[in-house]
Amino acid sequence: MFTVFLNGAPIGTVEVSVQRAADGIVIGGVSRMGPPLSLVVRNVEIRYDLEWKPIEYTLDAAVRGQTVRVHTIFASGTATSEVTQVDKTVQKTDSVAADTLVLPNAFYGAYEALAVRLASAKPGTELRGYVVPQLEVPIKVTAVTEERIQVPGRTVATRHYQATFGAPTGPVDVDLWSDLSGRLVRFSVPIQSLDVVRADIATVAARRETAARPGDEHVSIPASGFVLGATVSRPAGVSATKPAKLPAVVLVGGSGPTDRDETVVNIPIFAQLAGALADAGFLVVRYDKRGVGQSGGRLEVATLSDYADDADAVVKYLEKRKDVHRKRIAMVGHSEGAWTALLTASRDGSIAALALIGGAGTTGAELILEQQQHALERMSIPDAEKQAKVELQRKIQKAVVAGSGWEGIPAELRKQADTPWFQSFLLFDPAKVLRRVKQPILILQGGLDTQVSVIQHEKLAALARARKGPAGRAVQANTFAGLNHLLVPATTGEAEEYASLKDRNVSKELLDTLATWLKATFAALEKK
Numbered sequence: 001m002f003t004v005f006l007n008g009a010p011i012g013t014v015e016v017s018v019q020r021a022a023d024g025i026v027i028g029g030v031s032r033m034g035p036p037l038s039l040v041v042r043n044v045e046i047r048y049d050l051e052w053k054p055i056e057y058t059l060d061a062a063v064r065g066q067t068v069r070v071h072t073i074f075a076s077g078t079a080t081s082e083v084t085q086v087d088k089t090v091q092k093t094d095s096v097a098a099d100t101l102v103l104p105n106a107f108y109g110a111y112e113a114l115a116v117r118l119a120s121a122k123p124g125t126e127l128r129g130y131v132v133p134q135l136e137v138p139i140k141v142t143a144v145t146e147e148r149i150q151v152p153g154r155t156v157a158t159r160h161y162q163a164t165f166g167a168p169t170g171p172v173d174v175d176l177w178s179d180l181s182g183r184l185v186r187f188s189v190p191i192q193s194l195d196v197v198r199a200d201i202a203t204v205a206a207r208r209e210t211a212a213r214p215g216d217e218h219v220s221i222p223a224s225g226f227v228l229g230a231t232v233s234r235p236a237g238v239s240a241t242k243p244a245k246l247p248a249v250v251l252v253g254g255s256g257p258t259d260r261d262e263t264v265v266n267i268p269i270f271a272q273l274a275g276a277l278a279d280a281g282f283l284v285v286r287y288d289k290r291g292v293g294q295s296g297g298r299l300e301v302a303t304l305s306d307y308a309d310d311a312d313a314v315v316k317y318l319e320k321r322k323d324v325h326r327k328r329i330a331m332v333g334h335s336e337g338a339w340t341a342l343l344t345a346s347r348d349g350s351i352a353a354l355a356l357i358g359g360a361g362t363t364g365a366e367l368i369l370e371q372q373q374h375a376l377e378r379m380s381i382p383d384a385e386k387q388a389k390v391e392l393q394r395k396i397q398k399a400v401v402a403g404s405g406w407e408g409i410p411a412e413l414r415k416q417a418d419t420p421w422f423q424s425f426l427l428f429d430p431a432k433v434l435r436r437v438k439q440p441i442l443i444l445q446g447g448l449d450t451q452v453s454v455i456q457h458e459k460l461a462a463l464a465r466a467r468k469g470p471a472g473r474a475v476q477a478n479t480f481a482g483l484n485h486l487l488v489p490a491t492t493g494e495a496e497e498y499a500s501l502k503d504r505n506v507s508k509e510l511l512d513t514l515a516t517w518l519k520a521t522f523a524a525l526e527k528k
Helices: 108-120 269-279 304-319 336-347 364-377 383-402 411-417 420-427 430-434 454-465 495-500 508-527
Strands: 002-006 009-021 024-033 039-048 054-063 066-075 078-085 088-095 126-131 135-151 154-167 170-179 184-189 194-198 207-209 217-222 227-233 246-252 283-287 324-334 353-357 441-446 475-480
Touching: 002 108, 009 108, 024 108, 039 108, 088 135, 108 126, 108 154, 108 170, 108 184, 135 170, 154 184, 170 495, 217 304, 227 269, 227 304, 246 269, 246 304, 246 336, 246 508, 269 283, 269 324, 269 508, 283 304, 304 324, 304 336, 304 420, 324 336, 324 508, 336 353, 336 430, 353 508, 364 383, 364 420, 383 411, 383 420, 430 454, 441 454, 441 508, 454 475, 475 508
Parallel strands: 246 283, 246 324, 324 353, 353 441, 441 475
Antiparallel strands: 002 009, 002 194, 009 024, 024 039, 039 054, 054 066, 066 078, 078 088, 126 135, 135 154, 135 207, 154 170, 170 184, 184 194, 217 227, 227 283
8 A cells, every 4th residue: 555645745545466476467456546636546457477578558547537448468569558538449559668667657556566677776777668658768777775764663674766767848857765575665756746655654753764874873852742753873983882972963954844864855964964974073963843754743833933942952952961062062053944043042052053054144024035036037927927926925924924914815825824933934033033142153055045045145144243242253154156055066056956956965065164163163162
């Protein structure tokens, strides 16, 4: 059984069976999808010979209530299909490879065959897939990694295959995970926000160990009436049983349902930061945000202040550990996490240093309007329509802050915007918070960041330097050319480019800068 997710929401299920007999292999099953797909597969059967060469495909389904039947025979390098929709039947013949994979859009269980064929694949391996009854496309494997998926009570070892499908409209990047027996665990198309996940992995408590280190410690940290699921990484060779007092770093994630690895389009930003900082000699904690992964709490009612409370709970946890130097705890916040880190440090003077990555220097209300303006500049619509969108956004933000004035605003937009988090985000003003922050600050920014612009970076640095006394002088700001908001090399920096990025490694230059600054800052504190 698989659950199908679209834009993070479950829309249907797929039941699939794989049966091997003396004369071949049969993949069969049923599925049901709600809107927008509105698809019911009453029966499907895909027959392969023992070498996984296709023989026959049969589908009986209903799309938006209309009956669709497909019957395809594979022989002599051709696929001959008979397609019936309502009362109309057409025939179609395509040339296909003898070992093509049958991958109909109507039934995701068919990807069990791809999981098997990928078992011996290496980067550069090329396969063929037939999207019945449309066309055959090339499939090229671009990366293969070993990953572990944690679920309550056990860990599933998987292989993660990244591949590119050569669609007519351009290449489409996909991800497929299989278990070590070759059975499908998960299939994902990031550009479509589509995920097909095996039922035992589809739990909200599941998490991918995308970059586990030897000796990583999985812990539960007490927060406000719930616990935060977290991972502690330490330098190689440092034993938990023979603790040394280590400087520590807390990683604070950005907006939305962010897990402890801060994974965005399969880039585990925080897993990479944690590994680099642990290699540099720090004990590092990263955690699932409340209501995400293995953390309790309710995401839908949380505010920036609540997230700061959670971050401070992690600091308090570290202060009690025997392997942590309690006066050498730093906080590193990325994106919205930079604001969370600022707010936490303004309340807790025991935090020794702050690193703010991709953080904004204006109010949340101003940042949203700046982001909207950037998006509108890229749209080919009349100026009057652009202005109307701006005015609507201003009206929405005013209503969110005031708690009234929703007249004339579409109900679906109010549902999205009228939340405690969004109100707290709009009202957040880093200028006011920074006046109460006394810690040394490092501010890092990607030069191609279009989510939080370099202008925002400069404003934040100026605010930090405007602090009175020694705090205003304890500021370092760096911009890294060619990096986007995810801290990886990019061409345009735009969000629509994320899914197609080839280099998914956080910049070594940025990581080195962060580690070097933390070491120097802690060394300077030792001299005081």
